[in-house]
Amino acid sequence: MKIDPLQVKELIKTRRTVRKFLQKEVEREKIKDLIKAAMWAPSAHNSQPWRFFVITSKKTKEAFSLSMARKWEKDLRQDKVDEKTIRELTEDSHERFIFSPVIIVVFVDMSEMQRYHDEKRNNYEKVMAIQSVSAAIQNLILMAHAFGLGSNWRCAPLFAQEEVKKVLKVNLNWEPIAAISIGYPEEVPQAPKRKNIDEVVIWDEER
Numbered sequence: 001m002k003i004d005p006l007q008v009k010e011l012i013k014t015r016r017t018v019r020k021f022l023q024k025e026v027e028r029e030k031i032k033d034l035i036k037a038a039m040w041a042p043s044a045h046n047s048q049p050w051r052f053f054v055i056t057s058k059k060t061k062e063a064f065s066l067s068m069a070r071k072w073e074k075d076l077r078q079d080k081v082d083e084k085t086i087r088e089l090t091e092d093s094h095e096r097f098i099f100s101p102v103i104i105v106v107f108v109d110m111s112e113m114q115r116y117h118d119e120k121r122n123n124y125e126k127v128m129a130i131q132s133v134s135a136a137i138q139n140l141i142l143m144a145h146a147f148g149l150g151s152n153w154r155c156a157p158l159f160a161q162e163e164v165k166k167v168l169k170v171n172l173n174w175e176p177i178a179a180i181s182i183g184y185p186e187e188v189p190q191a192p193k194r195k196n197i198d199e200v201v202i203w204d205e206e207r
């Protein structure tokens, strides 16, 4: 099979984070295809440590989002943020979750990763697992873009892990690290600027 590199480049470059969605259902088969694309990502030791929880019902969206909002409020109060700002931040976040046609909560499961006797190597193993899950998320959002769907990778579950595990009643080994909002886009966002290649690359011959 011959794949046109220009099309791949176009797909990668035109994917944008979409934060406003049409209130239109996303087909179940498409959601499955996104997850199947995610599952073709490379993973350390081929451990495939990604796990997914798909939320489409209003009831679960509310419960999931509120559990994180309550934790965030607590954190913001500790940070001495004023009440008006806390309300604005958490309400905006909550609205964006409940108006997401689909939310895919992404977890890392460390149970099949290697275990060492020292904490340092165990931490590296965790980093490898999270790298693997991140590669899966990138596959998922690119596949979504190819279907004409928008996506918003959100980190909120990372900051409310215990609350998310409890409200979604998942296996204790599943650690939530992201939530991906998916839906047909209601906006065409501008591309945020990228750094210049010279700012991020070192070529050995220049050394």
Ligand SMILES: Cc1cc2nc3c(=O)[nH]c(=O)nc-3n(C[C@H](O)[C@H](O)[C@H](O)COP(=O)(O)O)c2cc1C
Pocket: 015, 016, 017, 018, 019, 152, 153, 154, 155, 156, 189, 191, 192
């Ligand atoms: C690990 C990670 C966490 C992110 N968390 C959030 C988030 O919590 N809320 C949000 O609106 N966007 C979030 N984003 C999206 C970024 O803001 C977005 O990718 C970046 O601004 C570049 O825009 P683009 O995706 O349109 O190229 C996150 C992206 C990544 C990779």
